[in-house]
Amino acid sequence: MAEEAKENQDKHWQGSPLQMWKGMDPYGITEIVIEFDTGDEEILKPRVRDEFHSYEFWQAATYIESLSHRLG
Secondary structure, three states: OHHHHHHHHHHOOOOOHHHOOOOOOOOOOOOEEEEOOOOOEEEEOOOOOOOOOHHHHHHHHHHHHHHHHHHO
16 A cells, blocks of 8 residues: 555656656656645646647746736
8 A cells, every 4th residue: 555655656746847856757747737725726738749848838837827927
């Protein structure tokens, strides 16, 4: 059971790119989940590809920045 929890922890990561530990691979990300204090969540998925690449990350970052200005 402890091994299963550790595997699950390795697949789900919270934080910023600056907090990525050694060996964390930014490739293979298929969705970005934004959780709000109200309990609502929004899931961002790339429209053209199966996983995020630099352009999709740039668009997601722009959207998250616009959210932060509206909420702040």
